[in-house]
Amino acid sequence: MTRERVVVAGVDGSTAAETAIRWAADEAASRRASLRLVHAFVWPEFKAPVGPSDLAPGLAAGADKVVEEAVQLARKLEPEVEIEGTRHDGFPAPILLKESKYAELLVIGSRGLSVTLGALVGSTGLDLAANAHCPVVIVRPDQSVDAGDHVMVGYDGSPASSLALDFGLDYARRHGLHVRVVATRPLYREDGQVDHHDLEAEVRGRPDGTELELVEVTGHPAEQLLRLSADARLIVLGSRGRGGFAGMLIGSVSQTVLHHALCPVAVIPAGTLGG
Numbered sequence: 629m630t631r632e633r634v635v636v637a638g639v640d641g642s643t644a645a646e647t648a649i650r651w652a653a654d655e656a657a658s659r660r661a662s663l664r665l666v667h668a669f670v671w672p673e674f675k676a677p678v679g680p681s682d683l684a685p686g687l688a689a690g691a692d693k694v695v696e697e698a699v700q701l702a703r704k705l706e707p708e709v710e711i712e713g714t715r716h717d718g719f720p721a722p723i724l725l726k727e728s729k730y731a732e733l734l735v736i737g738s739r740g741l742s743v744t745l746g747a748l749v750g751s752t753g754l755d756l757a758a759n760a761h762c763p764v765v766i767v768r769p770d771q772s773v774d775a776g777d778h779v780m781v782g783y784d785g786s787p788a789s790s791l792a793l794d795f796g797l798d799y800a801r802r803h804g805l806h807v808r809v810v811a812t813r814p815l816y817r818e819d820g821q822v823d824h825h826d827l828e829a830e831v832r833g834r835p836d837g838t839e840l841e842l843v844e845v846t847g848h849p850a851e852q853l854l855r856l857s858a859d860a861r862l863i864v865l866g867s868r869g870r871g872g873f874a875g876m877l878i879g880s881v882s883q884t885v886l887h888h889a890l891c892p893v894a895v896i897p898a899g900t901l902g903g
Contacts, residue, residue: 631730631731631732631762632662632730632731632732633659633660633661633662633732634656634661634662634663634664634730634731634732635652635655635656635659635661635662635663635664635731635732635733635734635735636652636663636664636665636666636724636727636728636731636733636734636735637649637652637653637663637664637665637666637698637734637735637736638666638667638668638720638724638734638735638736638737639665639666639667639694639695639698639713640667640668640694640720640737641693641694641697641698642737642769643737643769644737644738644767644768644769645698645736645737646698646701646737646769647737647767647768647769647771647773648735648736648737648765648767649665649698649701649702649705650701650705650773651735651765651767651773651892652702652733652735652765653702653705653706653709653711654705654706654773654774655733655735655765656706656709657706657708657709658802658803659732659733659802661709661732661733662709662710662711662712663702663706663709663710663711663712664711664712664713664714664727664731665695665698665699665702665711665712665713665714666713666714666715666716666723666724666727667691667694667695667698667713667714667715667716668716668717668718668719668720668723668724669687669688669691669715669716669717669718670717670718670719670720691715692715694715695713695714695715696713698713699711699712699713720752721751721752721755721756724736724752724756724760725755725756725759725760725761728756728760728761728762728764728899729761729762731762732762732763733762733763733764733765734756734760734762734763734764734765735764735765735766735767736752736753736756736764736765736766736767737766737767737768737769738753738766738767738768738769738886753766753886754883754886756897757886757895757897758897758898759897759898759899760897760899760900761897761899761900762897762900763791763795763894763895763896763897763900764894764895764897765862765892765893765894765895766886766892766893766894766895767892768892771889771890771891771892773891773892774861775859775861775891776805776859776860776861776862776891777805777806777859777861778800778805778806778807778808778841778859778860778861779796779797779799779800779805779806779807779808779860779861779862779863779864780796780808780810780853780856780857780860780862780863780864781793781796781807781808781809781810781863781864781865782810782812782849782853782863782864782865782866783809783810783811783831783866784811784812784866785811785827785830786866787866787901788866788896788897788898788900788901789865789866789896790830790866791866791896791900791901792864792865792866792894792896793809793831793834793864794834795864795894795896796809796862796864796894797834797835797836797837797840799862799864799894800836801836803861805861806839806840806841807836807839807840807841808840808841808843808856808857808860809831809840809841809842809843810843810845810852810853810856811827811831811842811843811844811845812844812845812846812847812849812852813844813845813846824844827842827844828842843856850884850885850888851884853865853885854884854885854888854889857889857890857891858890860890860891861891861892862891862892862893862894863885863889863891863892863893863894864893864894864895864896865885865893865894865895865896866895866896
């Protein structure tokens with residue numbers, strides 16, 4: 629799979645999507661990547677008329693306007709970034725999953741792309757966090773996207789959490805932040821329990837690893853992550869890990885963090901492990 633140097637953001641004209649555009653445009657500039665804004669136009673799936681009619685005057689034109697306004701906002705924010713906007717017919721999750729096969733990063737707002745009213749992070753966000761082929765960042769409109777002085781990484785020794793740590797270190801380096809790694813005891817590998825010295829070696833034995841802060845805690849993983857990330861710029865989690873973080877993409881830990889974090893959350897889906 630060949631990846632493009634592109635950040636993809638899902639857009640739909642909502643406040644949540646606008647916040648995601650702002651985050652994605654800044655990240656594209658930081659990565660020296662292009663930005664692709666993708667709008668999923670769902671009405672054709674319902675066999676509804678998309679041209680001018682008494683029922684729906686110009687739905688297709690309205691969808692094109694969503695894309696146009698998203699591109700205008702992104703270009704205003706980051707005029708040096710190469711930006712394109714595109715509209716695809718279909719539901720958001722499968723369209724964005726396909727986009728994730730070739731992107732470096734996928735960014736979405738938390739509610740605008742969800743059909744579940746009242747959910748802070750709806751089914752689309754959870755589906756992408758579990759199944760995308762690249763890291764996924766979910767940004768709520770009520771979150772601060774440029775405050776905080778560190779990146780928080782949830783680590784349990786699994787391959788996905790190792791990728792999460794690499795992602796967090798890279799983001800922190802480019803944005804001038806420090807990294808706080810949270811490991812919830814007890815911590816296990818396939819060959820047994822990880823002791824403190826093994827954990828230190830695993831976490832610090834990579835570029836920039838010697839400068840990070842390692843915090844070993846006990847208790848509920850979501851509670852500990854939220855407690856220690858009150859002043860974070862970004863939380864990074866691996867998927868389907870072991871130990872305290874096991875199953876978090878489909879369980880209560882992931883949903884609790886995604887719903888209650890005060891900053892954007894990046895998830896490393898299992899699909900990224902295959903390259």
